[in-house]
Amino acid sequence: MSRLHRSRIADFQEVLGEPTVALGKLRDLCFSGIPFDGGLRCLCWKILLNYLPLERALWSSLLKKQRELYSQFLKEMIIQPGIAKANLGVSREDVTLEDHPLNPNPDSRWNTYFKDNEVLLQIDKDVRRLYPDMAFFQRPTDYPCLLILDPQNEFETLRKRVEQTTLKSQTVARNRSGVTNVSSPLKSSPNSLGEYEVLPNGCEAHWEVVERILFIYAKLNPGIAYVQGMNEIVGPLYYTFATDPNSEWKEHAEADTFFCFTNLMAEIRDNFIKSLDDSQCGITYKMEKVYSTLKEKDVELYLKLQEQNIKPQFFAFRWLTLLLSQEFLLPDVIRIWDSLFADDKRFDFLLLVCCAMLTFETRSVKFVGQRLLFSSEIYESPRLETSALNSRISLTLPVPASDCMGCRL
Template sequence: MAEITQCLKTLYLQQDSLTKLHQVALESGLNKSLRPLAWRIFLGVLPSEFGEGWEKIIQKQREKYISLRAKHWDNKEMLDPKPKFIDPLAPPTENPVVKENKDILRRVEGDVQRLFSDQEYFTNTELRNKITRMCYVFAKDNPLKNYQQGFHELMAILYHTFDTDNTTTVFIKSCEELDLTDDEKRILRCVLDKEHLEEDIYTIFEFLMKDLGDFYQSKDAKIDDKRSRIQEKCDEIFGYLNTYDGQYHSLLVKHEVINIFAIKWIKMMFAREFLLNDVVIIWDSLFAFGKKLKLLDGFFLAMLHFVRNDIIENNDQVYTMKRVNKFPPVENLHNLITLAINISEGKPPVIVKKVEPQHEKITSKLTGFFIGKKTKEENKGHEKQFVDKTSTPSTMEAIESNETPSWMSESPWGETVTGKKIRAVNENAEKAKAAENHKILKQSIDQLEAENKKEPLDIEAIKRIVEDLKLSLN
């Protein structure tokens, strides 16, 4: 009980509650924070300041939907008065209004029948009837948007979220025991009453469409520009991607997959790419960030960044198509949300150039320092220079078998005079070689550091190689 009371007072009933509510929604999600109440505030259904006005607003909204339902749903099959004279020879005709109503209903029912059919909750007949009614009433009351595929899924997710919210259930069951005033209890009971879910979800959807509805172009809408609003949004997002990751942008354009997945991501607010439990957390952040769902852009780009390396490394159109149409599981969703917020605030990720090509380039330069640039044939000859042409058959046999020639083996009776001379010569040669290598390594480091200042090479790769070379000198 104390936890619910603390949640209400901290996030909803105090004067500075809104700031804290936004913070919780963006940083950790609203699983334990009365999500249905927060979404109403974020979407503008309720004012942010708690008071008597909440109860009046909610009641008025419910009455509005009941009136719309009576007007559109209850009369959807009514015909206009029959004409006084009917020509028996004329072909049968159907009232155009009734025909339109039937067409809307047919499309809605077809979509609702397929609604999340793999999840038992959504197969409930009563729930599907409610979703059908809400979609139909919205289409009739908003002819410019009409009904479009996807509306039923958005409504269903909203309904499921409000119906299954645990903190709401706990509040309803234990309201009388909470440390709240009688007025606070009365108002909150009214707002969170699950008996009016259909009316409330319709209202929430209506407010959501004020921001998201621009991306649902009606078939009857007259648009001067050949591009729809959703296409303009895609252009904006990918244009921004091009400002900080041109390589990735070019690859996606080359593979011609942008419109295939982008429209679905935006219109459905990523609902088809994640599990339902994750979808509501994503929506927490989208609604809390506000600014007409501006975080949609940032989250879109954060998702693209998440699969960036896979797509670039494979560089295959079919693979890219599969990757963006079946998004991989995200282990830490809040990291993705944080990245989305940073992008939306003008702080995109820093793209580090791929390291491997730089390694190859630098390795090639270092090889040039050590042995100079040689052809393959010269290198083959170089390998044979270490074997004296006058070597005896026994020496050649020992070299090929990786054994030490008998004349170079240590004598069991101590080092011979010849052995001492050979050892001294070898030691001097090794010292000279070490000094030369030290000099070459030093030159390599100096040149790499100089090139790093002149060329836009991968800084991290340069640093790692330079550090390795410096360790070699010690």
């Protein structure tokens, strides 16, 4: 470990060790990258995402309260409905008088069950292929949810719901318009079969934990529920918390991820709501803002893109909606998120990063079909730079390196 790295760790520990964390100092430190050592990144993210307060004395009680609250969510939205489903139709009287699968009543328990299954199937499809180039999400977690996996429990878990659903032969997709599409799946291949293998009873893979987080979020937020792409937001958060070197915090990665994800979604959820696209808080406005910023930064490239009729929707939509999580390897995403979360105007900063990606090496930009392509040098470059013209401050984003990242794949 270099002297500089040890010095940075000491700086973080000093700021985080104060009775009241100085948020300005913490933001300045985090913007240049957070060391993995000692769980610093996990702690800093929880503060920057407003999960933990600045007063250290409140941390223990708040964490205990929030983790108990999450356990209550599990009981109310997975365990109790699972018990109710197991008891539905156990007698002829239940089927004919109380409720039955064909009951059109919107308050019918079966109706709610089937609607939840549509959401669950899409979540399940997306989380199984989360970061397929990494083994992490397919591996079993060291801390499975005993509340769910207790062998003495006789209720329908999410895993059983997916396995037993009547729609398992079809693909269900919900887009940003709120439209649910049902289509026949592609022919199975050896790879696709392997993708859907599950672990033995009593174990669960990390992707199953992510699935549960997204399902609970969808249940608590019916106005938006689940939209494809949310899995790419929660993935880096969960990975960071689930690899925390502090075993006590790692054990509660699921609950902590849920609340941090919820807080982050409160800031970006408008990107996932199509009816808000053309409003000032919508994704269309933000995409146009990328081009207006690019025009100030690099008018030559801006005119080149305009000349070729390349709309920002072709590339900026995914960049902004998914916070660049699909444009870089996971270690790079986590490093960029250090700066993104640390900046008090984080989404103005995101626009600057997008412009930096465009202007980094103009010669490497190519347009194929409806996708903007870059040469691989951009992703392997030791630094990604942009200039914040309005504030006249030069922002430098070093791509994750050994000491700064510490992100293990």
